[in-house]
Amino acid sequence: LYFIECGVEYTFARMLMLSADEARFERASDQSLLIYFGQQITRKTNEQVRRLLRLLELEPVVGVRNLHPAYCSLLVKFDALQWPHEELEEKLREYLKRLEEVSLPEPRLVEIPVCYGGDYGPDLDEVAALRGMTPKQVIELHASTRYLVYFLGFVPGFAYLGELPEALVTPRLATPRKKVPVGSVGIAGNQTGVYPFETPGGWRLLGRTPLAMFRTDREGLSLLSIGDQVRFVPISRERFAALVSA
């Protein structure tokens, strides 16, 4: 088994942007359309993605089967027997005109306890060395930021969180690990995230959370949803153990 994470490291605001409100359509397959809101990862373009997602969830289009939001795009999968691309595009353009009237839910603030360093965060020391900091400073910086859940993707419950403080931006590992333990908290480029399942992965691991990111026995299943705010809270090994047994 293998998995491929999103390509490479990003700098969130480096790339040029198309005019802010101009959405661009691209056919991804004979049963899907991609809608791009520019080509830059900003909170503004991501907000447009979330507005369109929200509107399509509130007022579903018959024959639309799935939605895949990402940083600045939304993939719409549809029943190709019901919709030729051009007709669905026309329909979606009506939705796009109404984005300003969509009110996004008040963002939740979710705190995620993390035990940093040691065998839970095997890359902490190296990240500190690479960025000319002490491990303690890395922890403080990582835990002092309020992150946005740009989207969930890759595997169930994996939230792409941004943006990492500039001082922590670090390329991913040259060779990905074959197995990243469940709950590992990693960084890559200026993203950070928590692995909900044991998967291969190339992000640098700073710590681990005892919380289950994806559980079938609770409503919503995923601990995080698109648009949430996240803060990491450093905890001790003892606290980690206590939370696991709770």
Place this chain on the structure above:
Amino acid sequence: MSEIHVQAPGLLTTVQDLGREGFGPMGVSPSGAADAIALRIGNQLVGNAETAAGLEMTLLGGTFLFPEGAVLALAGSDFGATLDDSPVALWGSFEVKPGQTLGLGPTRTGARCYLCVRGGIAVKTFLGSASTHLLSGLGGHEGRALRKGDVLKIRAASGAFRKRTVAEEALQTLSPRKVLRVTPGPQSEWFPQAAQKLFYASTYRVTEESNRMGLRLEGPAITDGTHRGAHGNAFGDARGSALGEMISEGVSLGAVQIAAGGLPIILFVEQQTTGGYAKIANVISADLHSLGQLRPRDEVRFDHVDWETSRSFLLELENLLASSISE
């Protein structure tokens, strides 16, 4: 409820239906039968709804005891099935008497064989589907492949059963293809002419690292042309070249992405939902089931079709499915 006792699970046998759509915002891919056409026909043959859950076997089939009997159909590839040591045919329904055992062996044709049972396999659904999602351990029978000693329940079916058959011509038309028809991927224009030419002219081989998440191919690498780094392209922005950086986006079923090193990976039913590699092409809907029958070392090629053609192939396939099974 009647039962299926798993005496031998085979190499990788999972409960699958047509998958769970609609949970992309949570990062959950649909999963579902790798050869959905085979499962749909198998279900029709035993008088089920096409969406009923069956068993998907991979490369090597299992051995199953039916203490109370059942009505079964096998669809997909030929795994040399026997009922108490007498051969049973693919693509037809047959009755199993109480206490009889169905045995399957290694494949003689493609990668997957489906065992459909009248009534369907009864498992607790997850997000509205019985499909197993192996990576996350969700859905299906305890979220995993079957093991020796597992006991599955069969849903009760209503009404009398009448034997059904599928037209031979339909099976011919639906047989898995090794020349996969594709439409352009969302980043196909990022690949220079020479790279596209190479892609469409080459034969690729399916590697052992292929599974329900994706098929990893080996063959001529698409490294031609531009290199990583920000520079202008057809869209006049700075997204970089085909093999360079791109921003992660939603990925579609059957997407042919060119990974680092230039080799194609076809994203499949248990795919990651988003990804950051450029997609040169996408397998058309009418050929997705063929992917489910590809084995390691099989050779494939890609054939470019336009949007209208891909749509007409899908319509043809659906018409065929609707008209080819009769009592």
